[in-house]
Amino acid sequence: MNPLPGEAAISALRAALQFSPDNLPLVQHLGDTLLAAGLAEDAEREFRQALGRWTGNAGLQVGLARAFEQQGKDTHAHVVLEPLCGTPAAPAAALLLYARLLERGGDRDKAQRMYKRAVVADPAVADQALADQLGLAAPPVRDDGEEIDGRLRQRDGSGGGALAPEVERPRIAFADVGGMDRVKEEIRLKIIHPLQHADLYRSYGKAIGGGILLYGPPGCGKTHLARATAGEIKAGFISIGINDVLDMWIGQSEKNLHELFSQARRAKPCVLFFDEVDALAASRTDMRTSAGRQIINQFLAELDGVQASNDGVLILAATNAPWHLDSAFRRPGRFDRILFVPPPDAPARAEILRVLLKGKPVEAIDHAQVAKKTDGFSGADLKAVVDVAIEAKLTQAMREGVPRPIATKDLLSAAAGLKPSTREWFSSARNYALYANQGGAYDEVLAYLDKR
Numbered sequence: 001m002n003p004l005p006g007e008a009a010i011s012a013l014r015a016a017l018q019f020s021p022d023n024l025p026l027v028q029h030l031g032d033t034l035l036a037a038g039l040a041e042d043a044e045r046e047f048r049q050a051l052g053r054w055t056g057n058a059g060l061q062v063g064l065a066r067a068f069e070q071q072g073k074d075t076h077a078h079v080v081l082e083p084l085c086g087t088p089a090a091p092a093a094a095l096l097l098y099a100r101l102l103e104r105g106g107d108r109d110k111a112q113r114m115y116k117r118a119v120v121a122d123p124a125v126a127d128q129a130l131a132d133q134l135g136l137a138a139p140p141v142r143d144d145g146e147e148i149d150g151r152l153r154q155r156d157g158s159g160g161g162a163l164a165p166e167v168e169r170p171r172i173a174f175a176d177v178g179g180m181d182r183v184k185e186e187i188r189l190k191i192i193h194p195l196q197h198a199d200l201y202r203s204y205g206k207a208i209g210g211g212i213l214l215y216g217p218p219g220c221g222k223t224h225l226a227r228a229t230a231g232e233i234k235a236g237f238i239s240i241g242i243n244d245v246l247d248m249w250i251g252q253s254e255k256n257l258h259e260l261f262s263q264a265r266r267a268k269p270c271v272l273f274f275d276e277v278d279a280l281a282a283s284r285t286d287m288r289t290s291a292g293r294q295i296i297n298q299f300l301a302e303l304d305g306v307q308a309s310n311d312g313v314l315i316l317a318a319t320n321a322p323w324h325l326d327s328a329f330r331r332p333g334r335f336d337r338i339l340f341v342p343p344p345d346a347p348a349r350a351e352i353l354r355v356l357l358k359g360k361p362v363e364a365i366d367h368a369q370v371a372k373k374t375d376g377f378s379g380a381d382l383k384a385v386v387d388v389a390i391e392a393k394l395t396q397a398m399r400e401g402v403p404r405p406i407a408t409k410d411l412l413s414a415a416a417g418l419k420p421s422t423r424e425w426f427s428s429a430r431n432y433a434l435y436a437n438q439g440g441a442y443d444e445v446l447a448y449l450d451k452r
Helices: 006-019 024-036 040-053 058-070 074-085 092-105 108-121 128-133 181-196 198-203 222-232 252-266 290-304 346-357 367-372 379-400 408-416 422-435 443-450
Strands: 210-215 236-240 270-274 313-319 335-340
Touching: 006 024, 024 040, 024 058, 040 058, 058 074, 058 092, 074 092, 092 108, 092 128, 181 198, 181 210, 181 222, 181 335, 210 222, 222 236, 222 270, 222 313, 236 252, 252 270, 252 290, 252 313, 335 443, 346 367, 346 379, 367 408, 379 408, 422 443
Parallel strands: 210 313, 210 335, 236 270, 270 313
Antiparallel strands: none
């Protein structure tokens, strides 16, 4: 049967929806057909109405973003796609469209990361023209078979091909991290004491190493604490982001992950830190393709030390969304300590302010008073308070020609104009803690909320 012409097809779909208004696939098909016919404004209207009924549906969100893009409303499309592509199970179509918009806006690095994620999620969406624009054409190969793509790739004895990670030697320690005493003590028990008393632990058959998962609102110092952990024990530190692992070529992501663990094993004692680990360790039930599952399987095998011992490798990971992690990562022997990193309490906020103001021109600051007025603020929020106060002082100095020190009233004024960024996270976390808390994983979140 010949396909219906555009107008006839659209009319037929609208007629079908009269009889079946709750048919989501039919609504999606109508919107896609309108886009194919170049009727982007009509498509936008349909997708908007549908999202009013099926809130948060990823397919409808992608359709709305496509409608915006066709009309040249790139900013509108960006607003739709940014939160969607921030989830571990983002559709490949959303990631590809977002990569195109980012490339058009000049954010090439982020566009490359989104394109690689799209191809890993679904190789069928590969767009060679976009890949060429992003400089992601097939990398040249040296005579020894080692790939070069702007950065040197090195092979270990197993033939892996991951980017050689940089091993840092952090100069900060726990004394440079304000508050978080309970979390620091847990890290001491799990990581620091085994290294300092290695013979005692080995006499009990206890391996030196293991994993800790840090979770909580963004900006509360999880990454800073991980780096301080390495500095506390004079260990190497390797920070891993999603772009260090994911690769558009089949099988290369698993090799990258293997090489990162191999590098940490060669540099032990070493802290291997995975930031936003939910992007690499999302639940396999949310994966639509096998590529993502293979990365997770490789990650689990590396944590278990199947091919090489992880003795002396300390694995820390941070996430703002622990509920997205595959449950296999929480098994003992992997991330067997899951620590909630809450916003700092009043004494911790005062200590963080002292650290942030160190070396800056200040007069006698009442840190306790400022801490009292910043309830719920994260460490990042407190840094924003200090930054705003400094900007106000710089403006005043430019106007008066005389630099003046930061005073308590300046910090209080800056804090009054800011809101804690942690509120949004707790509104989502509360639902998971109440209704998806099997095994009591999020009891600490509930205990924190009960105190407020």
